[in-house]
Amino acid sequence: GPILKNWPFLDASRNALQYPRVLDWIAEVHEANDLTFVFKGPWFSGTDRLFTVDPRNINHMLSSNFAKSKGPEFKKIFDILGDGIVSADMELWEDLRKSGHALFHHQNFLKLSVSSTSSKLNDDLVPFLDKAAEKKIIIDLQDVFQRFMFDTASILMTGYDPMSLSIEMPKVEFGEAADFAEEAIFYRHLKPVILWRLQNLIGVGIERKMRTASAIFNSTFAKIISSRRKEEKEPAIINAVTYYMNVDTTKYKLLKPGNDTFIRDVVLSLLVAGRDTTSSALTWFFWLSKHPQVMTKIRQEMINTKFDPTDLETLVYLHAALSESMRLYPPVPFNHKSPSKSDVLPSGHKVEAESKIVICIYALGRMRSVWGEDASDFKPERWISENGGLKHEPSSKFLVFNAGPRTCLGKHLALLQMKMVAVEIIQKYDFEVVEGQKIEPVPSIILRMKHGLKVTVSKNI
């Protein structure tokens, strides 16, 4: 079995990391080490980490003070997101969380999320796929979903439609910048802070792309924010920019509605959290569900079930297939925790205050001791109980949306959007993956496919 001698990445060149099976390898090391192990970095490099996917440890961390804080190093690594909710801790995070929760439950915001998804579907995605089918062109479904999600997330967060999903497939600077930033952030996790900061300063390798990404984010947001500032107060449609520009500072004392950098940080974080995760989930779902048996069951269920297009809860098998694909390919493959004081985990491992703990969600979904001997098989049926309803799995096993105080704010929205897309396009189209398509994940903080998902489309009806 795999054994662990030392930190395998640190002095290795980036090539070692591009080793396509790095995530599978991490999963194997967990399995071989009873679900928990310590990675020791070189002395004083600050790269020591405790890796665990032991459900007992996860439970413990979710139910204690651990759950809120990601630790000071996390914020440094995610500096591109500034003071947004993803990287904030402590009181600022509390204010962002409460205000974010209010936004995500606001009637206007919910309405806008459904209407923007359904108009993007009907006005852009469907015509796009019709054209692709008619002209028999090969399309990259991952790119298509990223564009779709970028447009809808942007409408929802900024009120602005970048129209990136069109048959001309315009270059999407923002999207490329986000992809680079997410990869660079992954590598930052493996390097001493001082090293990547130096690389960023002199602008080498992936850190140079990080600088470019940052400049693109800044200029995109500068334009959006200045045009929103010119509009009248209290606009009828609430998007995240207008919401945070008018946010109540008597309720949320640490928020700064008048500060453009603050608005940029908050909204950029929401945009990135929504776009890349949901498009990743959709891409892996379409790849895994191409199996005729699975596709037939999904279609059968749609034919047999009366469903409301804005309430897709009744599609049990579809929900099961989505959960199953996220179990094997979680859009956010790693989660970080940092204890506020020293502690002993249920597995017996001792952790110090502010030490770094990594939960590899990708590994968690593949552990035979957690999911059974068939853990690596794609089986939506495992999510369906004997009475035909959905089976609930505890978050100590299924941590795809995180759990506890920092649980995903967009879970409901993400599931709704994915179902709306799946229902619409599975009814209308068949996809065939092009021959020789290699499927492997990019080492990144968001689980994208390295070579995309190239398919041909044909019309079903």
Ligand code: HEM
């Ligand atoms: C399939 C899609 C999605 C998955 C798998 C997912 C997963 C996650 C995970 C694992 C976290 C915790 C991250 C961490 O603690 O480091 C998270 C947080 C978050 N997600 Fe999602 N997410 C998805 C879609 C969305 C969408 C569509 C939105 C919003 C439009 C969203 C908004 C957020 C926000 C705001 C947080 C930060 C919560 C906090 O730190 O308090 N997510 N998500």
